[in-house]
Amino acid sequence: MTRAYLCGFAFLACFLPPTSPAQTVGAPAGQPSLSPAELQQASVAKMMQSVALQEVSVRKQAPGPPPKFFLLPPPAATPGLVPYSATVAPFADCDPLPSAQIDAVVERAATAQSVDPDLLRSVIRQESAFRPCSVSVKGAVGLMQLMPATINQFSVSDPFDPMKNVDAGAKLLKQLLNKYSGDLARALAAYNAGTVPVDSAGAVPDIPETLNYVKKILSDLPAKKN
Numbered sequence: 001m002t003r004a005y006l007c008g009f010a011f012l013a014c015f016l017p018p019t020s021p022a023q024t025v026g027a028p029a030g031q032p033s034l035s036p037a038e039l040q041q042a043s044v045a046k047m048m049q050s051v052a053l054q055e056v057s058v059r060k061q062a063p064g065p066p067p068k069f070f071l072l073p074p075p076a077a078t079p080g081l082v083p084y085s086a087t088v089a090p091f092a093d094c095d096p097l098p099s100a101q102i103d104a105v106v107e108r109a110a111t112a113q114s115v116d117p118d119l120l121r122s123v124i125r126q127e128s129a130f131r132p133c134s135v136s137v138k139g140a141v142g143l144m145q146l147m148p149a150t151i152n153q154f155s156v157s158d159p160f161d162p163m164k165n166v167d168a169g170a171k172l173l174k175q176l177l178n179k180y181s182g183d184l185a186r187a188l189a190a191y192n193a194g195t196v197p198v199d200s201a202g203a204v205p206d207i208p209e210t211l212n213y214v215k216k217i218l219s220d221l222p223a224k225k226n
Helices: 003-013 036-061 099-113 117-128 148-153 162-179 184-193 195-201 208-220
Strands: none
Touching: 099 117, 099 162, 117 162, 117 184, 117 208, 148 162, 162 184, 184 195, 184 208
């Protein structure tokens, strides 16, 4: 195993809570059921298999060296911020925010960043189903599922705070819309998969998760937005 892949595994491991020594994944029948941490580890293993398949697909589309987005190093820490790994909760154990609260958060962020509020609302629905405590196995956090690099980039002191989370997500969407000259499909694809695969394909990349993500958000927008 190369040093790069070991670094990749270490980066993923930093978001996993400690496992219980008394239980193991795939324990025989009759032994204690899997703990939440072990279930999360199993999900990460499946995710890594999926990433490997995506890498093969991208290589076929763009011959050359493997894209670097599969092995990103951990982002540099921002002074004054709570260590990111300390804020991560294992599951979305909370109710969706009420519509009135979502509307207030969305309108404020949309106005501040000059982003369509319907777009923000649709992204939040797809990313977290309006649950502010959502955490994915990839380490994305909060209503707009901010990744660690985005949290550091915009100095988000509390990614579980709805206003701070949505404001940073709106800033990122605005950056991507500017980068792709208002092309909403490519901006959404980059929000989901990162800019590297979008730039390599010159369009929405042929990644099933990303294609489905873009399709769902665009279909969720009012007709005048499509």
